[in-house]
Amino acid sequence: MMVLFILDITIIFSLTIMESILSKPSIKSILIVGGGSAGWLSAGILAARHGSTVNITLVESPDVKPIGVGEGTWPTMKETLQEMGISETDFFRECNASFKQGAKFSKWVTGQDDDYYYHPLMLPQDFVKTNLAPFWSQNTNGQSFSNSVCFQEALCEHGLAPKTITMPEYNSAANYAYHLDAGKFTTFLTKHCTTKLNVKHILTTIKKVKQRKNGDIECVVAKDGNEIHADLFIDCTGSSSLLLGKTLGVEFIDKSDVLFIDQAIAVQLPYESDKDPILPYTLSTAQDAGWIWDIALSNRRGIGHVYSSRHMSEQKAESILADYVGPAYKNLTVKKIPIRCGHRKEFWKNNCVGIGMAAGFLEPLEASALMLIEISAKFIRDQLPEHKSVMSIVAKRFNERHTYHWNRIVDFLKLHYVLSKRDDTAFWRDNRDPATIPESLTELLTLWKYHSPYRQDFHHKEEVFPAASYQYILYGMGFKTHISERDKSKNDALCKQAIADNHTMIQKGITLLPNNRELLQKIKQYGMKAI
């Protein structure tokens, strides 16, 4: 009797578990709407992990072309491509990619011809052991901050690549990101995702979105009336934000009161000869009401002027770009792109996540857009809800994290304007109007007057911009942190050694590393080895 009774209970118990599993189904299908960089990066990142257990489909409109800009990346792209199982040689060859070892900001501080500073992609020497900023500020020896603590500025100034041809794919002597052809990149990812990672690809325009009573998206309806169902929807429809914005009605938070850039004019300039240097960094040159990006690929440069239409006419903006490009300008196709600066209030609502321009966009000053796409897709990959019942919890965490990210990016971009000493136009003066500076940034700037940003100053493990980036901008732009007596003599020997070591690295790098164009040609000709 007793034994039977116990058995009964276990049977009933396991039945209830069964039931709860059945009534809270797991996520078996994901539909990505949109086939720009955001759509295909998300598809690749998700499919590399879940491709064999979750149905991943990407639908894109053959009529709405991807935005076709966005060619500067962050070093995170290396891991992203590697995790997808991409051969870096194929990527370089098919996307006309080049190496990016940082950003050079020209004329951002005084506007004079000799005014520049670097934001390299490596931490200051011995960053984990010690903060070199206070020591450097007492002992500059006439050297810039970035040149004193990091050997990458010297590599950039010498036009060198971050590695040699004998180093395996994704390995290097100096850290790097890529410059890539945005159009070719989506084509490349399409091929990889559909042939290697099991992603289903549908070419059609979505005309309607059907919702359930609880607001969840049930399916999207194509032009031909076909319905595409999924458990989780990822909105990568670009600035139209078809699912997150239009369907779910998530509010757009405008940031144009902080960041004034609202227009872009872009061209693609082929090299005149195969001897032209290929700059191994993004060059950003400040202008009267904005700035010009100059991104070198292996076969051409991508150049664009972003500006504030509140401070400059389109005609003037175009003539500035034409001057920068030179006589070749008149033969180039000019692309004009309005920029809506801001982001959605929420990024994950119900069973829909917005990634890429559908989630928001800020001026491309630090190439953070593609990186944020990678961060978002990796969050979904790692936290993919096992059951629909926990989706709202994951969504909440996603929203908190991403609101934090967007705010930090806004602060970081604004920092470049706030620290400028340019007084020559209203654009630069207006940018320093305290009313346009977020409180969080004002607070940090006050703190940094007495305390240089270091490792523990930011909350998240996965910061978009680490403390080192703030150091490069602050001290590159001449910000002064008051060094207290307490900080002064700490670790002097260690700091001296680190700066000497960096100097040695510069000498070594300059003698051992090849010219950037030369290495890119070798990659095209011989390829890099996986080992």
Added chain:
Amino acid sequence: MKNIEELSKKAHQHIRINRDFNKLPAAHTHVLPLLVTELLSSGANYPVFLTKNDQTGEFLCIALLGFTENENLYLDQGEWQASHIPLTIDRQPFHINQENKQVYIDIDSPWVDKKQGELIFLENGELSPYMEAVMDNLSKIHSGAKETHAFINTLSEYDLIESIELSITFDDKSSEKLNGLYTINRQKLATLPSDKLIKLHQSGILEGAYIMLNSVEHVKSLVSRKNKRLCK
């Protein structure tokens, strides 16, 4: 600098080749490229590895002759102490055009001599036995380049290559670390699917792979050569 001339009876009848290794800078090196066609005789004498060509990043098959730049531990007072001298050295100062098999001589080579050494041509204008042997080597070079390429490509395609680091401490407590060397992963080779193994076997690549793997034993004798020199 090289001063290359097409080999001809008329121009080179009285030239002799004086094989003095002390005079030949190319012989004073710690690595020499090998062709697969000389793998068997090389593997019996030297540790054989792969390394990357520093100009192209492509793999090369090499014999390791020393531990530091310009150190050839097989050279002793101008004598090469091995039963096989890698062809790139042995064929000096002759070159062969890979396309038309035309033979050239570098008349500025330190081995080109007027008085001492082997004649290229006999009195009657025929090739000397020495030169016959050189011609044989040159044709091996000609045919071996393609085969070597295929050998390396297949190993790479089958994902059998792995990098290794040699860390060696000598008797005098000095030490050397050699990077940039690659060899074959024995485990991966042994567990290849049988269809692939058969392919490797039929193409002779399997034998080459084992020669290379087993030649690593010669690192020990290389170390003792070095230790002997350190004692002197």
